[in-house]
Amino acid sequence: MNTQLQNSKTKESLxxxxxxxxxxxxxxxxxxxxxxxxxYVVSALFKFTANQEREHxxxxxxxxxxxxxxxxNIE
Numbered sequence: 001m002n003t004q005l006q007n008s009k010t011k012e013s014l015x016x017x018x019x020x021x022x023x024x025x026x027x028x029x030x031x032x033x034x035x036x037x038x039x040y041v042v043s044a045l046f047k048f049t050a051n052q053e054r055e056h057x058x059x060x061x062x063x064x065x066x067x068x069x070x071x072x073n074i075e
Contacts, residue, residue: 014064021057025050 032046 011064014060018057018060018064021053021060025053025057028053 028046028050032043032050035043035046
């Protein structure tokens with residue numbers, strides 16, 4: 001990976017995107033769990049969407065993992 005990414009705004013944006021995708025996945029997982037006993041189809045849709053959010057987060061993580069030597073506080 002290019003070392004120019006190390007201290008760039010792009011790296012910060014990728015890390016923020018990763019955090020956002022993780023948060024979204026958690027919300028979809030929680031909604032799916034709450035609906036699983038009553039609305040099976042809607043619950044399955046939330047589970048599917050949560051898995052898509054996980055995939056998005058993995059893409060962002062892989063782009064930053066090689067140069068990420070510190071944590072970034074997301075506000």
